[in-house]
Amino acid sequence: MDQRTTTLITAFVKAYGTKPSKGVRAPGRVNLIGEHTDYNDGFCLPMAIARDVRVVLRPRRDRTVHVLSLEQPGQLIGFELGKRIPKATAPAQRWSDYVRGCAQTLVEAGVPLVGVDLAMSGDVPLGSGLSSSAALEVATIHALLAASGGKLASADIATRAQRAENRYVGSNCGILDQLSSACGIAGKAMLMDCRSLALTPVKLPAGVSVVIADTGKRRGLVDSAYNQRRAQCEAGAKALGVSHLRDATLPGLWQAAQAGRLDAESVRRCEHVVAENGRTQAAFAALRAGDAVAFGQLMDQSHADLRDKFAVSCRELDDMVAIARGLTGCLGSRMTGAGFGGCTVSLVLDQHVARFVPALTRAYRKLHDLPVAVYV
Known part of the structure; x- marks a missing residue:
């Protein structure tokens, strides 16, 4: 006990x-x-x-x-x-x-x-x-x-x-x-x-670890932004005549936009979801194949979309991800969770984890006076 x-x-x-x-x-x-x-x-x-x-x-x-x-x-x-x-x-x-x-x-x-x-x-x-x-x-x-x-x-x-x-x-x-x-x-x-x-x-591929980094930034007024994005996704599905965006395609989204059924911001939100579904299935296949490098690349792509298209990242998350990617042994990094603060997740080669963790913490603290924590 x-x-x-x-x-x-x-x-x-x-x-x-x-x-x-x-x-x-x-x-x-x-x-x-x-x-x-x-x-x-x-x-x-x-x-x-x-x-x-x-x-x-x-x-x-x-x-x-x-x-x-x-x-x-x-x-x-x-x-x-x-x-x-x-x-x-x-x-x-x-x-x-x-x-x-x-x-x-x-x-x-x-x-x-x-x-x-x-x-x-x-x-x-x-x-x-x-x-x-x-x-x-x-x-x-x-x-x-x-x-x-x-x-x-x-x-x-x-x-x-x-x-x-x-x-x-x-x-x-x-x-x-x-x-x-x-x-x-x-x-x-x-x-x-x-x-x-x-x-x-x-299983994760041999020789890699998942490293979680808490930015110390706590999510503030998230519910309204979360609900807005959910509503945009629902509007996208309705414009395409499907029950959920799982059944949507990128060409279908673009056609709906050209026909005036979706505004530009809603298209960007929906593009993330459609692409993220494909990335997630590709990431699962990469894990099954033991391809940690491909998995890390998909993590990077996911963060870019969450930042640029779904707009749920923040400076603290972006900085933590950028620092992680610049350190030796990091194969990929992204925000995790609903966004607007919280944690990042990185895939790191085992032999570099011991140096990765303190280096990530030191570099982040130079940018933000927040209570950072890292978990392996």
């Missing part, structure tokens, strides 16, 4: 006066390629990371759920399991809406639940693009099921978690984050088909 789990159990005992009977966890994820494709029914290539959300618990004999988060000291949240679970009213307790929303979606699905005492802690950096909210949601559902003795398939857990974030929390995200957390396999990437929810695991 590591120190994080020991600390979590100690906090549980202090809060509830007894030891927890069970524990669950859910990992964060890094998306290697395939950004803003999930809500377009496209393809993504995520990989589970070691950072996670952990929950220890003990079932209760009533219908009350108590929640303690080590990242929200001094707060012990309580609510009753019922047909309509109320949202938090105090702004400082809004984080608990992710827990409440997960309980609500299980109740709506007819999953039998019992009351439970929960204590949770996560080390996935918030607002970093590594799916801290999805890890919280998936871990919460695992905990609620563990308390009641219920079971759901991993894909069902993911869709319930997504529903909680969409309908209860109010964030119109796709399925990428939740499915990655619910179904991730340690040490492997997964080609994710966001239409069928089919997952195909694949």
